[in-house]
Amino acid sequence: MGPHGNRRAPLRTLVTSGLAELRPDPERPQGWTLLVNGVPQSYVDLADPGHLEFPYEKQLGAVLRLWAPHRVREKVLHLGGGGLTLARLLHHTRPGFSQVVVERDPEILALVSRVLPFPGEIEVRLGDAREELEAAEPASFGLIISDVFVGAAMPASVAAEGFAVAARRALHPDGLLAMNLTDVPPLAHTRIQVATTRSAFDELTLYGNAEVLRGLRVGNVILLAGNVPMIEARKTERVIRGDDLSIFMGGARPLLDEPR
Template identity: 65%
Template structure:
């Protein structure tokens, strides 16, 4: 019997934090989009873990390919696109995926099964990073709808992530924003409280504030990345100019 992912009818299910849909891609026989409350969260091709459908996933995939990480923490699960890629590229890599939505992960595991080497835990992302330690790579892809929650976008989170990484470790975060990129400017001011020389990678049009989209935050031991024709990287003095007067986001009072 083939895996559940061969079923081509859409799958709808109530999850712990909304309504999920697994939507088959008519263009790819084993491709699926994972949506929560009608917002696309991730894309999975069960036949080709290296296929990254969304542009932000392509950026994350490029960074992962350049990283030599053997111990990886993923904050945010979705369809486990990046964990699947790492398991395919570097079998034996120790990976932990943390997500607060148990029902979503159960749904994904049932219909879009993933490698047994990928461990999943049901926990709040902030709580998980506070107790984590000695990771080579931390991938942050945590959203409530289309917004990143404050718990993983504050100075407290930045400090916890720095402590959870090895000295030569790398933090990678998916950010989404609209012009004039106010959220991204605050995020870069925030991450600079814990990391030296963080960077932004993304489409030139997005980073120049011409359209909405996703960009990738990089901090720590950032690998050399060859930019494409329509890509841009912001760092050092240019980053300070980009941040301008934006202030770091502090943790909310307990």
């Protein structure tokens, strides 16, 4: 039985960006999918914060395990709240980490807080991702996870060069930036995002489904910058780094900020 009567009944509510829905998972008694305007945003299993349902969540989870095996106290900034899936995971696996989550939509946060309560140790702020990042003290975070979308699109304020510069400034020298991207063939957005992030970081890696990174279908790609761990791709995955990443980027140029 869920927190509000019929466990199998989806919950829908109007939010700032449209219509949000929490859809119960018939296979997992405490599993829920958060959708906004019909687009899946997050999956949360209240009984098992280590369960990651979406492929991109699993890939980010794999990166976090590689990056933080010996780290016990780090400060983490999550840009984009959703269901707080990765914040819940880190609280479960790295309880010594201090986490801040920034969510721009108060109605989404209210829905998640009511139906999918999260640990009180996770600090959640209402705000704009770019503004919160620029307001951060230099070298104040070990890890920044960017999962910011309006529907299925990343806002320009997060995709532009100024965001990459602000992220580099806010990270420790050995810190890591992990960005969730979505793209369609021929991955023009991803190529531009690589060029944009490279304007602020020396080391970059792309990680994702092999068919997506070969431009064969729509999907998510993880862009990593900074102290990137060595990732061994599984059979259906692909990792692009070094000279191969330069070839992948081609002639793409950084996305400059619009006048503010």
